[in-house]
Amino acid sequence: MRQNERRRVALLKLLAGIPKPARKAIVRALDESMDSLIIDAQSDEEDKADEKESGEGMDATRSLREPDASGSGKVSVTKLLFWAGSLLVTASCLVIFAPSVIGIAYLRSFGTFQERAAEQRYLFQYTMMMNTEVAAHDAQYWEQGDAEMLLKYTIKTLEEKHRLVRIGVGNIPGTDSVRDLDDLLLNGGTCLLSGGCDKLVYNATIGFSKATVYNGLETITRAFLDASADFLSAPSAQRTTAHDNWRLAYALSAFMKDGLLQESETVYNLVLNSLQMTSTLTTLVFSFACVIIAAVGVFVFRRIVMELFEQANELVDIAFSVPRHLLPPTSAFLRCLDSGGLALEMDDARG
Incomplete structure (x- = not known):
């Protein structure tokens, strides 16, 4: 003293x-x-x-x-706020890149989907052309039997391709990933079979049932392939454009080509929506990060001011x-x- x-x-x-x-x-x-x-x-x-x-x-x-x-194990509130704010800001900055990655994945899926849809349309058109040449008895453009041989080959190729188009390959989605496929396929051409169409429902136009639609393009493609195979197995004298299976295959071919085009447009719209979502999420996350930074700054500044105020009070007490x-x-x-x-x-x- x-x-x-x-x-x-x-x-x-x-x-x-x-x-x-x-x-x-x-x-x-x-x-x-x-x-x-x-x-x-x-x-x-x-x-x-x-x-x-x-x-x-x-x-x-x-x-x-x-x-x-009374102990050395206590951590000040300022440090807790600082570390919590730093973690939140870091997490927010990382999340900013997630929507961009999603958008790029959609674009990549869209490009691959477009390629497979174009290949599918080509196979439909080529198979239908072979059906037409067989119906003409190979008389116009092919030697006798060539069109029949090519038709068998295209049917086999489609059988191998259509399932991959439906389920996708690797991380690239297939046509089953288009959720509004039922809206695209409920209306189509006219049923040309005199005995009725087995897997289709009709009301002035061909409309696929919900069960068929939910099975995706594989079931529809299978119907086209079955009609083409039945037409190919018919006697030579009956393989004309008046054959029911040829007419069904023709209607399904035209219908499916239109459906694939509409699906491509739908996937394109999905890509646009994903890009808009990317922009919106990026803006929201960036705004959230700014709010977190501002909140941490306010809390830390408030804590510093309180500590300075306490020190000033002690100074005044000592002086007086x-x-x-x-x-x-x-x-x-x-x-x-x-x-x-x-x-x-x-x-x-x-x-």
Whole structure:
């Protein structure tokens, strides 16, 4: 306590000896006095804490920030807010790229889907052309039997291709991925079979049943292939354009080509929607990240201001705890204490 008293007297003499004290000089002197007083006042508590803890004493800064802390395992709210905000901002920045990746995946799927749809349309057209040439008895463009041989080959090729077109390959979706396929395939051409059409429902036009539609293009393609194969297996004299299976295959071929075109347009619309979704999600996530950054800044700034306010209160308490009889009557510090700080402004104005 004597050492503390000597330091306090020295501080008062220092302040009293300043002819025209300024605010910065007084604050600097108070800071120096505060360090000495706090270290002396906390010495007993630090000794007790050293016995309970690992022997490391508190420094003056930690005493100001956490005067009531009894353990070294506590983490300040500022650090918690900082780390939580950093994690949220990092996660938000990573999520920004997710919609872009989704959009690129849609574009890649769209390109592959278009290629397979074009191949499917070509196979339908080529198979139907071979059906027509067989119906003409190979008399127009082919040698006898050539068109029949090519028709068998195209039927076999379609059988191998149509399933891959439906289910997709690898990560590329097939036609089953088009969810509104039923809306595209419910209306078609006219049933030309005199005995009725087995897998189709009719109301002035051909319309596929829900069960057939949900089975995807594979079932419809299978009907086309079955009609073509039945037409090919018919006697040579009956393989004409008037044959029911030829007419059914022709109707299905035209219908399926239109359906694939509509599907391609639908997938294109899906790609556009995905790109719009990408733009919207990117904007939302970026805005969310900005809000998180601003919130973290506000919380951290608020915490810093609170800590500075607590330190300022302790400074004021130390300054006003100095005994008045130890101060010279003409001391500017005494005038400052008596006026509650107003003497500083008055003295600065006179200076």
